[in-house]
Amino acid sequence: MSATTPGTPSPQTVGALLREGGRSFSFEFFPPKTDEGERQLWQAIRELEGLRPTFVSVTYGAGGSNRDRTVRITRRIAEETTLLPVGHLTCVGNSAAELRSVIGAYADAGVRNVLALRGDPPGGPGSPWEQHPEGLAHADELVRLLRSLGDFSVGVAAFPEKHPESATLDDDARVLLAKQEAGAEFAVTQMFFEASHYFEMVERARALGVTIPVLPGIMPLTNIGQLERFAILSGTAFPSALEARFRAVADDADAVHALGVEAATELCQELLDGGAPGLHWFTLNRSTSAREIYTGLGAATTA
Numbered sequence: 001m002s003a004t005t006p007g008t009p010s011p012q013t014v015g016a017l018l019r020e021g022g023r024s025f026s027f028e029f030f031p032p033k034t035d036e037g038e039r040q041l042w043q044a045i046r047e048l049e050g051l052r053p054t055f056v057s058v059t060y061g062a063g064g065s066n067r068d069r070t071v072r073i074t075r076r077i078a079e080e081t082t083l084l085p086v087g088h089l090t091c092v093g094n095s096a097a098e099l100r101s102v103i104g105a106y107a108d109a110g111v112r113n114v115l116a117l118r119g120d121p122p123g124g125p126g127s128p129w130e131q132h133p134e135g136l137a138h139a140d141e142l143v144r145l146l147r148s149l150g151d152f153s154v155g156v157a158a159f160p161e162k163h164p165e166s167a168t169l170d171d172d173a174r175v176l177l178a179k180q181e182a183g184a185e186f187a188v189t190q191m192f193f194e195a196s197h198y199f200e201m202v203e204r205a206r207a208l209g210v211t212i213p214v215l216p217g218i219m220p221l222t223n224i225g226q227l228e229r230f231a232i233l234s235g236t237a238f239p240s241a242l243e244a245r246f247r248a249v250a251d252d253a254d255a256v257h258a259l260g261v262e263a264a265t266e267l268c269q270e271l272l273d274g275g276a277p278g279l280h281w282f283t284l285n286r287s288t289s290a291r292e293i294y295t296g297l298g299a300a301t302t303a
Contacts, residue, residue: 013153014055014086014113015185018213024054024278025294026086026215029285031058031069040285041073047287049081051294054278057086057115057188067094067102075109086155087111090119091142095134099142103149115155115188116142116179129165140175143182158187158205158214160197161237173204180212187212188280191219193239193263195270213277220264220281220289222257224250261289265296272297 018024027048032038045056058074060067070088077085087106089099106114118129118139131137136145139156146152156179159172166172176187192198198216205214219226224246242263249255268279281290 012084013185014084014155015153017054017084018186018277023272024213024215024280025051026053026055026057026278026280027290028057028059028217028280028282029073031060031073032285037285044283044285044287045077045081045083048283048290049083051291053083055084055086055113057088057280059088059115060090060092060119071102071105071109074106074111078110084113085111086113086115088115088117089142089146090117091132091136091139092119093132093135095132096136096145097134099136099145100149103146103152106152107150112151113153113155114146115157116146116184117157118142140178140182140184143179143184147183153186154184155186155188156184158189158201160189160192160201160216169201169204173201173208173210176205177208177210180210185212187214189214189217191217191282193237193242193267195267195274198271198276199274215278215280216271216276217280217282218264218268218293220293221246221260222289223253223260224256257289261292261296264289265293268293268297 014024029041029045032041048056056077058070058077060070074085074087077083089102089106091099094102103114106112116139118137136142143154143156146154156176158176159166162169162172163175166175179187189198189201198214202214245259245263246256249259271279281293283290
């Protein structure tokens, strides 16, 4: 499923595209901090544009930073490419009035697809969540705000291995249901490395009445340093057997990259074979691994 044909404007919303059926393939970028980083970002965008993904998204920086840059890049994608952009919006550090201003900026840019997130604590992983005194406390409130201010297609986050602040996996499923009831049309998961975690999460959610598509979020690991860093940032467990495979080739950068692509491709294939509605790749603003995985999946990506 692709969003557009080259030379035509980006029409639909993500919600509408997912309701059409077929498989969704999408990529996520982050706003760079330097001119060189921005050059790298746009190179990745142009290289991935040729794959005609269903949509691409642009996240905030840590703690909700880089908000203005996120909006600017999302606008530029809408205006200068054939891609369908999804902007991010978090509650972190924003009053309700500031959130309305960002929503207005997205609307002015013609961006009608937004991923609504509570966001990580400003102090980083493990620190307490702090609500802005004039802001919102939960993602379902942000979904309602978006839906009240325009014809937005709103996506939300889902957590295959439980949100760090949730008491149980069932609580997580109830939170996802609340987001759907607030108006969310799709969800994208936190990264994970075992397909069973995704399928079990979806099963729990479906049992409670969640019907929206849940897209698995995939992070290809391409260097050893990412193992510890991503585990700390996301709270995601890394399979010991897979870690051992990475450690065995730790001194060979090319072998680590190849293994990362191989492992991610295997995970993606298992997810598609099990009925996942698509895949969402966290690219780290580089296209190589995502393109290699996409190619490795072959005919699955054209379904």
